[in-house]
Amino acid sequence: MDFFDNHKKLFRSAFLLFVGLTLVVAIMPAINNQKNNAALPNAVPLSADAAAGKNIFISNGCVACHTQQVRNVDMDRMWGSRPSIAADYADNKRLDIWRNTATLMGSERTGPDLTNIGSRQPSVAWNLLHLYQPRAVVEQSIMPAYPWLFIVKDSVSKGETEVIVPDKFRKGITGKIVASKEALQLVAYLQSLKQTKLPDGKETPGFLYKKEVKAAAAANAKGGLPDGNVLYAANCQSCHQPNGEGLKGAFPPLKGSPIVNGDDLELYVNIIMKGYDARAEYAVMNAVGLDNNLSAEDITAIINHERTSWGNNAKPVTLEEVKKIYDFIKLTGK
């Protein structure tokens, strides 16, 4: 056949077929998406510090292990309160003449998804220590440490942030470990990563593949409550540690704590829901309960887990008791 023996015709048609398909499947959808999507009206643009922090995030290749996309499947519910939509990424533009747009959606979750990390873990102290040495706060973590983002000094000057590192991870450093500008910018970026609420009236897209067994599994657990151990691991453990002893100079112990073991349930629930900043020797605690949408059942399970672990031996609380306080907090909000 002449067609197969004529290199001009053959290669031209192979070329055109590919370019045609490329147009349909990549270029046109890309242009279409970029044209027809805009950022949500209430989306907060990155501050100067957060934008600088994003550059540090990019240049260190953090996207190799951290995604920034909540898929519309039930298992991704732990990473955000709604699935990510095109509008969430619409504000990403080309970074500069050398570098392309960075939506940083990622393709590998060796570490947790960061879409909503600013709400889940907003603590500056935790983030700085975690960057300096991840294993100081999360024992099993395999994340790289970033000590080069910190400066060792004899004394801390005004306006600088010292990082209290446990002796085990100081590796012979005797001076003060102070966060560099870059470290603070990177944390500012992480803090800025929050899911924007959809404007009123816009329907929230749902999650697919919901688990039907959830209710049954919950009923099997103690007293119809979810597993407090699992909830503790997911929401509390990275600061208060698996042994409940916290970290000296950063996060208070729950083992033997008068609040955990005491009778002031209202204060206890309030701290979990709305955070705590009453003790100068420890870092500020964020509103864990509100930030992570924990239910009254979740809170009860966590409280009972904490009151009966690590040698703590206090009386379990009931869902009804917690629910009363919980509903009041929900009503008044933050």
Added chain:
Amino acid sequence: MDTKNIFSESGILITIFLIAIPIIVASLIFIAKSFSVINRYQKRKELKKFNEKLKHLTPAEIEKLEQRKKELEFSLTNNELSGNATVKDSRGLIDKITNSEDLNFISIKKKSQPRPFIEPDLTKLVLWYLACAVFWLLFGTTVGEYLGIKFAAPDVEHLSWLSFGRLRPVHTNAVFWGWASLGMMGLGYYVVPRVSNVPVASIKQGYRSLILINASVLLGSIFLMAGINNGGGEYREYIWPVMALFGIGVLLSLINFYKTIASRATKEIYVSNWYIVSAMMYVLVIAFVAYWPTWQNGLGETIVQGYYMHQGVGMWFMLFSLGLMYYFLPQQLNKPIYSYSLGILAFWTQILFYTLIGSHHFIFSAIPWWLQTVAIVGSVGMVIPVVAGTTNFLMTFKGAWHKLSSSYTLPFYLIGIIFYFTGSLQGTAEAFRFTNLVWHFTDFTVAHSHLTMYGIISFMLWAFIYTIVPRLTGKEPPQITVGAHFWLALIGLLFYTVPLMIGATLKGMMWMNGKPFIDSVQMMAPYWLWRAIGGTLMWISHIVFAYNFYIMVSRKDEIVIPETAPEILKAKELLEKEA
């Protein structure tokens, strides 16, 4: 994890042991090499002295040597009993005469076939391409090996240039654009002029292309380690000026190949050239689409990313390697390809379906649902070219299976073809919405990319390199080290991928059951350790491969000091001729 305690873990010890092997072997080779250099030097001096003596032989001494030579050369004529009648095997009874040999530990495989004359300039060009490819393979997988170790020991060091996020793209890009791309193009420089039956259009152009691509990978690696990258899309990490060097490099070779094919002496264009030229056109289109700035805002970047990363794999590496396979497999089996039309069918369906499937990396993400569905349908369509290709190759093998055991290159071909089938179909299975739930974002993707880029592309490239380099240089690699390369690479790949796939499945299930994330990290630890062990075996195999390549390219002739009378006379004769 206490960093002191991990050294009592058996897995860590195994890894360390495995890493120690090549280091010890390398030191041994180094010592042996040093000795041989000294030895060579001494022998050369001895030879000089000996030659000096040769020049001053007295006629009496020469006569004595002549005499001795005659005595030594005496043998029976072998027809003392039969007389002078010629021996005839008129009934063809005697076949395959072999002399009895010593007991063989390694079975002897067939030597590579002598080939028709190939221009020395072209030989040199092809060898340069392959040598650079071998270098980038060693470099890229050394980085990969180190990354694997970091999963088990994240606190090995804390240098910014060597941190995980910066090194990971160094590994992937070096093996993509350095090893596989240069390897394929080097082989292309052999195949395109062969099947066109004309010399290649320009040797110089080939070198220019080679230099540009090497510069691209070198600069790209340095930039990535310094923290300068394109913004995070996988395999798109080189910034555009660096990628442009690569693109121009490919373009130069593409023009070169096109001109060669245009001036071909054959009427038809052999199917290999369809694949090769198309792959080179497509990789340029792909890179252009990926780096052109006007359609990259917001989700545009993601849609282009899905297209880019998968077309890079399927329309560049896969298409090019298949083209090479259509030349080398029939060559090596010494029979024509089973079906030429099946090859043509595979060609067009590959283009049609493969182009559609990029977005399957972003299933359930915010990109349009219809695009995700198209990608899934395209992934299923890929069954057609894959089955057509595999059938074609295996049917070509049919009737020649017996050659497998007597060849040191055919096992590489077979493994490449088998992984082509399983690896590609695994990709189809992964694209389904349900399997995506379990496997997406887990290490399963890593396992899959190694099964394909390593199991298919690298094994095929090795097959081709072991096929042609001995033909180009006339020097064969030691069969025992080719075998070692094969087995280490294969077993290593299995140790790498199988545990990773099991672990990744368990990880996905844990996520689906809402277990705390950190539990899944802890659960993966032993599987990551197996990955490091498998990776180490693969890495060792590359060192063996580099050694084999070195032997094929530059084995030195041994220096022999003449000892027997005929040798001495011969040496004198040669020496006088030179003078």
